[in-house]
Amino acid sequence: MKAILMREPGAAGCLAYDEVSLPTIDAPSEILVRLRAAGVNPIDTKLRARGVLVPDGLPAILGCDGAGVVEAVGRDVTRFKPGDEVWFCHGGLGGLTGNYAEYIVVDATIAQPKPRSIGFVESAAAPLVLITAWEALYDRARLGEGQTVLIHAGAGGVGHVAIQLARLAGARVCATVSSPEKAAFVHDLGAECAINYRDEDVTEMIMSWTEGRGVDVALDTVGPAVFRRTIPAMAHYGDLISILDPGPDLDLHEARQRNLRISLELMLTPMLQPLPQARAHQCEILRRCGELIDRNQLRIHVSETFPLSEAAAAHRAIEAGHTQGKLVLTMDHE
Known part of the structure; x- marks a missing residue:
């Protein structure tokens, strides 16, 4: 699959569009997601410039926010089936577990059904x-x-x-x-x-x-x-x-x-520490926000999208400052 790899900290140009192995389901509670979009957040640019938060986490695929379609499920997964649309905030802090890629594996408890009333772009922009x-x-x-x-x-x-x-x-x-x-x-x-x-x-x-x-x-x-x-x-x-x-x-x-x-407030804490109750609370927040979005009580503004291959340009746009709303990477799966 195609992904954006960070091999060492540096300026936006250090992000490389490259071929990496397709992730595999290794635990019965996991799902494989074909990503359609990934949110770009300021934390991504800071990790790229200063280094990742996970020990021995290079090379890394950045990106905490993702939205896509379930491709396969582990044998214990009952919440989702192939073809389901999901969104989540997971990974992107070090190692090959981020959303700047065409596929990602996440635990089924982390994902939530994507809001029905918005597309993958807005959904990927929102979780963090x-x-x-x-x-x-x-x-x-x-x-x-x-x-x-x-x-x-x-x-x-x-x-x-x-x-x-x-x-x-x-x-x-x-x-x-x-x-x-x-x-x-x-x-x-x-x-x-x-x-x-x-x-x-x-x-x-x-x-x-x-x-x-x-x-x-x-x-x-x-x-x-x-x-x-x-x-x-x-x-x-x-x-x-x-x-x-x-x-x-x-x-x-x-x-x-x-x-x-x-x-x-640091919403990344449950991704860095073994805090299952805090992680479950964040997933519940995402579920409740999805309901608000589908009731037209909450909206997500995306000011610009970039193809996955142009992640460096998205980082430069954030670092230039004064972005309105969110920026998102999109995957075309050619």
Whole structure:
């Protein structure tokens, strides 16, 4: 089969379109999936540049998100049969187990039936960002009806689904953006307020929007500087969640004065540690999000697709910054 191989860390050009062996079902609970699309996430570009997370994990096939058609099943599998359409978040952290390929083997408990109302491209774009946003807002922050929420980079992959999940919880949403076009996009997703951080003071705008109170919940999807600047925009006893490392030089004096609850969200943890209950919870999140998608209550925005062979171009696009929604690789199985 064709796959994108990473033999050593480096720039996007280190990704090679190559021939590798077809994966085989080795356990009775596994399924072989013919991939139709694979999501491209910032974590992929970081692993490519810095190295994979699995010891002795090179060469590697990257890509955590996949969607495709079941080709074969292990003898104990009853949930799926050949021809079933599935989506999942699995692999891509090291070794030949990622989704930048034409086929992958996953445990049947990891996969979920693909949403009926969307195609493989949108399905492959969704799992990692949906699980991240759900865990951050619902599990970490315990978001409730009537609360105010700030979503940084609201037009991005995690941000655009976080806005929708927050609105589904009955929260009022404000999002930061970098252009008028992205402001229109987040408004269309349900954001009440859009702040162009290039032209406007985020804290001042938040305080104006909340009548001086600050936001109950804030989700940082950008990094240390944004995390620090968000603290003064928080309401007392609020929840500040980051999906990134806030950095070593973090002054939490103001956060302590505000009695903030600070949470860190890394949805990859159950893939790196033996945490079956956490992994099962993530699969349930995916199932519930699939139901929301099929009820037209949640949508996935894909701004651009690339053939599998052009994975390097997709990485360059992400690293250039300011991608709206998600990027996806597609497989034509010639």
